[in-house]
Each structure stands twice: as structure tokens, then as C-alpha cells.
Amino acid sequence: MQGKDSIHASDGKAGRTPSNVVYFSSFKKAKNMSECLNVLLQRTDKYFSGFKKGSFVGIKMTVGDEGSTGYIRPDIVRVVVENLKARGLKPFVFDTNVIYTGRRQNAVDHLNLAYIKGFTPDNLGCPYIIADSVFGTDSRVIEVDFRNIKEIRVPS
Structure with a gap:
């Protein structure tokens, strides 16, 4: 996992810029699933900018x-x-x-x-x-x- 809060994006193909992005998050630093999901949502702001x-x-x-x-x-x-x-x-x-x-x-x-x-x-x-x-x-x-x-x- 990358990043200080263990969130990274990948399309599963090394060396490529992802077009269809899947976000991964580690539960190790989160208290619960809700907190983990909140961190993910904060990191995906650009996907909401079109609304x-x-x-x-x-x-x-x-x-x-x-x-x-x-x-x-x-x-x-x-x-x-x-x-x-x-x-x-x-x-x-x-x-x-x-x-x-x-x-x-x-x-x-x-x-x-x-x-x-x-x-x-x-x-x-x-x-x-x-x-x-x-x-x-x-x-x-x-x-x-x-x-x-x-x-x-x-x-x-």
C-alpha cells in the first residue's frame, strides 16, 4: 500500500496511467469501515466536480x-x-x-x-x-x- 493513510489507485496494469480506477484502502489505520470509506471519499473529490x-x-x-x-x-x-x-x-x-x-x-x-x-x-x-x-x-x-x-x- 502507498501513501500515509494507505490509499492508492490502480487499474491492475503496472506502468500505466489508470483509466478505470479502483481505489484501495487499508483498515489498519481506520477505526471502522465507515471511517475508512470517508477517507476514500475525501480522496476522490475530482469525481464529484462534474455535479x-x-x-x-x-x-x-x-x-x-x-x-x-x-x-x-x-x-x-x-x-x-x-x-x-x-x-x-x-x-x-x-x-x-x-x-x-x-x-x-x-x-x-x-x-x-x-x-x-x-x-x-x-x-x-x-x-x-x-x-x-x-x-x-x-x-x-x-x-x-x-x-x-x-x-x-x-x-x-
């Missing part, structure tokens, strides 16, 4: 399926939310419904599951919304230029 004050900023999160524990906890997400708010931005956390059977197949059950797992406005510090409507049908087409894909649907 005008008052801009809405969506944070895509999954709460996972019923019974799963492999998701980022709401108290950690709140660190990002508070950081964005301090920059004069309007963050919200969002997810989309899934096409397979389960509690995330429609917005009502999905929100209830999210709330059970602690993804509430009180815990997050911002709203949690389902971005593609009650049944996951609200989307729009965006043109892309990938080898095998020319358009994608994104929640509207």
Missing part, C-alpha cells in the same frame, strides 16, 4: 434476496449519502425489480424486504426507491456501441 449543487445522484444498491446477507449494510451506504449531501447534492438509493420469482419481483414486496433489512430513509439518510415502477416495466432504451449489444433498457 452541480442540487443535482440528484442515484446510488444503485441491492438488498439481496430474502435470507441473503451479501449486501452492503445501510449504515455503510449512509456514509456515502452524507458525503454527497455535504457536497450540496441530493442523493437517493435505488434498485430495480428482478425477473425471477421472489420478493424483489414487484416494488411493494421489494420495498418491504428492503425495510426489513434496514434500508429505510431514517437509516440511509435519503429515500430508497424502486426505479422501474411497481412491476419493473418502466424503462427506456439507450443506444450503446458494444460488439454484440446495440441498445440497453434502463429504468426511467
Whole structure:
């Protein structure tokens, strides 16, 4: 690890200037994950410079399926939310419904599951919304230029 607080950026290719940057941080000097994340966010100021004050900023999160524990906890997400708010931005956390059977197949059950797992406005510090409507049908087409894909649907 480099730097006094053990934070560095890398794209995994030695000797290259990173274009897609991944930041790494050591927990050794941080008291907890929230503190570690705050240090990382302070070091990434340039990525927020393109947002005008008052801009809405969506944070895509999954709460996972019923019974799963492999998701980022709401108290950690709140660190990002508070950081964005301090920059004069309007963050919200969002997810989309899934096409397979389960509690995330429609917005009502999905929100209830999210709330059970602690993804509430009180815990997050911002709203949690389902971005593609009650049944996951609200989307729009965006043109892309990938080898095998020319358009994608994104929640509207």
C-alpha cells in the first residue's frame, strides 16, 4: 500500500496511467469501515466536480434476496449519502425489480424486504426507491456501441 493513510489507485496494469480506477484502502489505520470509506471519499473529490449543487445522484444498491446477507449494510451506504449531501447534492438509493420469482419481483414486496433489512430513509439518510415502477416495466432504451449489444433498457 502507498501513501500515509494507505490509499492508492490502480487499474491492475503496472506502468500505466489508470483509466478505470479502483481505489484501495487499508483498515489498519481506520477505526471502522465507515471511517475508512470517508477517507476514500475525501480522496476522490475530482469525481464529484462534474455535479452541480442540487443535482440528484442515484446510488444503485441491492438488498439481496430474502435470507441473503451479501449486501452492503445501510449504515455503510449512509456514509456515502452524507458525503454527497455535504457536497450540496441530493442523493437517493435505488434498485430495480428482478425477473425471477421472489420478493424483489414487484416494488411493494421489494420495498418491504428492503425495510426489513434496514434500508429505510431514517437509516440511509435519503429515500430508497424502486426505479422501474411497481412491476419493473418502466424503462427506456439507450443506444450503446458494444460488439454484440446495440441498445440497453434502463429504468426511467
